[in-house]
Amino acid sequence: MSNPLKIIAVPMHPEGRKFVAIFAAVSIVLGSLWMPLFWIGAGLTVWCYYFFRDPVRSVPQVEGRLVSPADGVVSLITRMVPPAELALDAEERVRVSVFMNVFNCHVNRMPMQGTIKKISYHHGKFLNASLDKASEHNERNALTIRSDNGTEIGVVQIAGLVARRIVCFTQEGENLERGERFGLIRFGSRLDIYLPPGVEPQVVLGQTTVAGETILANLEDPATVWSGARI
Template structure:
């Protein structure tokens, strides 16, 4: 098998997944000892766990003024919504783009646009289906308010889903991150909400497939052009 073909199937794995793969592999070994057919099922699950925690290299667009998707998945919601109060983005509705991640998507989250992390706020909650609109308010979540270089602000919120039970965020308030930089991960099915700055026009549609760090979701210059 050539190097290019190998890289298509074998992806780097995020360190967060190592212990889960090790646990799955240990269980698989026991299953093989008990009964070979169960062992093969365990092997399939072990491969899936590795695949879930994959962290492939992404080619982040360099065009100035754009925002990229923070997650792999599909656009499930695209509508004005009031941002979570804890982010301090105001009480007026902002355009919200929701990206739903199934258990088969890569779950490493990336920052949509370069800026300074103004605040990181964790909020406990329920574990409803992440594709539901009310999941934004009711589910466990972790929100980031980000200040762009021009002073405008936007929000990105990690939302736990029906299966997800752990939101990870390794970014802190005051940290400067670039577009497409990794900032967190959610384990086993979830959603990301992006609250665009006022007046910014989205460049995606409901049902569109997103690739974290690569798919352009908005042009920050669009508000200026309209003004």
């Protein structure tokens, strides 16, 4: 029988400590004024802790697997030319978008082992991250990742309607393993993943993904379960 504490008491990422402390302090102050406000604040403090959770993940060790960089739902799958800031070839690739709501774990993980070739941050708007136009208009941070065999992909962290801060833990030239943490977005957002040319996704629209675990594509055998239509 599994231990419920392993599900509830998951580790919290250090990025969330100051926010939990602020929520807790405000709850105490409000409680001194009216006790029901303390319990409301306590509930929000627990939610804040849960938002910044950083659970251990079982990363697939099979070669050639591209894993999801985010927890969430596959909200868009389309074929398009990557944005210029990724400095990838100007040819169409499949873009898989994973939308994270305020209840998802927001720690982002490397889709594959590789070197961070380029990082490009852009200021922008805070539209609903589930909208297609958010890729172009919202605040975002684009990373170009190159594997040891020369395969390049693009990953874009996109701020959402309530997100106001994109955090990137890595830097250009750093080499990270598949599933290793590279960033975080606060509070509700999206990640776009640009697959290599000719590689098709092995996820479908509406599918739930787990960062570092869910396989997005097989680079060794790029078979598709996608019809190729814009969805």
